[in-house]
Amino acid sequence: MFKIGTLELKEKALLLAPMEDITDPSFRYICKHFGADLMYTEFISSDGLIRDGKKSVQKLDIFDYERPIGIQLYGHLIDAMVEATKIAEQAKPELIDINFGCPVRKIANRGAGAGMLNNIPLMIQMTEAIVKTTSLPVTVKTRLGWDAEHKNIVEIAERLQDVGIKALTIHGRTRAQMYKGEADWTLIGKVKNNSRMFIPIIGNGDITNAEEAKYAFDTWGVDAIMIGRAAVGRPWIFKEIKTYLETGEKMLPLTLPEKVDLAKQHFIRSLETKDGDRGIYEMRRHFSNYFKGLPHFREIRLKLLTSLDIEEINELLEKIRIQYSTF
Numbered sequence: 594m595f596k597i598g599t600l601e602l603k604e605k606a607l608l609l610a611p612m613e614d615i616t617d618p619s620f621r622y623i624c625k626h627f628g629a630d631l632m633y634t635e636f637i638s639s640d641g642l643i644r645d646g647k648k649s650v651q652k653l654d655i656f657d658y659e660r661p662i663g664i665q666l667y668g669h670l671i672d673a674m675v676e677a678t679k680i681a682e683q684a685k686p687e688l689i690d691i692n693f694g695c696p697v698r699k700i701a702n703r704g705a706g707a708g709m710l711n712n713i714p715l716m717i718q719m720t721e722a723i724v725k726t727t728s729l730p731v732t733v734k735t736r737l738g739w740d741a742e743h744k745n746i747v748e749i750a751e752r753l754q755d756v757g758i759k760a761l762t763i764h765g766r767t768r769a770q771m772y773k774g775e776a777d778w779t780l781i782g783k784v785k786n787n788s789r790m791f792i793p794i795i796g797n798g799d800i801t802n803a804e805e806a807k808y809a810f811d812t813w814g815v816d817a818i819m820i821g822r823a824a825v826g827r828p829w830i831f832k833e834i835k836t837y838l839e840t841g842e843k844m845l846p847l848t849l850p851e852k853v854d855l856a857k858q859h860f861i862r863s864l865e866t867k868d869g870d871r872g873i874y875e876m877r878r879h880f881s882n883y884f885k886g887l888p889h890f891r892e893i894r895l896k897l898l899t900s901l902d903i904e905e906i907n908e909l910l911e912k913i914r915i916q917y918s919t920f
């Protein structure tokens with residue numbers, strides 16, 4: 594067991610990474626079912642929250658079954674981030690996470706997300722202001738540094754800890770790498786094994802199966818692992834890893850009928866939690882991922898990804914079940 598502030602998590606916890614346009618309540622429902630120990634909202638713009646922007650406010654929707662959950666905020670202005678923290682607090686998450694890792698140009702170039710890796714004094718000042726604003730545990734998610742010449746996460750981690758964050762997630766890439774190359778866990782390990790550090794360290798980047806997760810825990814000693822892309826289309830990865838860590842056994846992959854059932858569950862939740870046709874639009878990426886690689890799938894896929902008729906979509910899912918019953 595380890596603690597993020599007052600929040601207790603199991604040893605070797607598995608976290609679902611925040612992912613814009615993916616980790617909405619319907620996807621979180623599915624990941625929770627497969628054992629994700631802690632999840633986050635998609636990142637929320639502090640400016641958007643303050644302006645009462647619909648998209649930002651909607652991302653505050655939290656359901657009791659998905660707890661514990663963190664609300665993730667980003668922004669480049671301290672005042673706006675402090676205000677946004679107060680608004681987010683009202684949604685009663687278990688923690689507030691600050692995004693200092695988003696590499697996307699329009700965010701980072703304005704100084705938000707990974708842009709803060711270019712201005713460490715501001716990063717520290719902002720973090721301190723947020724910690725002082727809320728009684729909730731504050732955590733940070735960031736990268737190794739701005740670029741290969743500035744991999745200063747060891748120093749950043751100490752300074753963030755000094756101003757009161759309760760856990761740190763490190764994605765093993767620099768901002769300059771975006772999502773290219775391989776995640777480098779050696780510096781994540783260095784932060785974890787720094788004798789000055791006492792807060793939990795969450796490792797992130799490129800974990801795609803149970804063996805890799807075990808290797809990362811064993812080699813780098815991190816308290817938790819956060820999984821992003823590998824959970825998309827394969828949310829059972831949390832169960833797969835847990836089964837392997839606990840028993841050494843490899844879980845059998847989900848059968849096609851099980852995938853159809855999962856897709857239907859996910860779809861129901863998506864319709865329940867999204868307005869109008871958004872519940873359909875936002876499932877398209879997931880349908881595509883759940884059924885990736887099926888032979889001669891083009892025709893059904895095309896219909897599945899263009900239909901706006903709930904009944905038709907459900908029929909298509911049943912058609913997949915029948916047509917691929919031997920998979």
Ligand SMILES: Cc1cc2nc3c(=O)[nH]c(=O)nc-3n(C[C@H](O)[C@H](O)[C@H](O)COP(=O)(O)O)c2cc1C
Nearest residue numbers: 610611612613635636692764798799800820821822
């Ligand atoms: C589509 C997409 C959206 C993302 N959105 C966010 C986000 O909102 N907040 C955040 O901190 N990281 C975000 N990330 C980064 C992930 O949380 C994670 O750090 C990264 O994908 C590396 O982990 P992985 O190799 O397990 O995917 C996003 C990544 C992807 C691929």
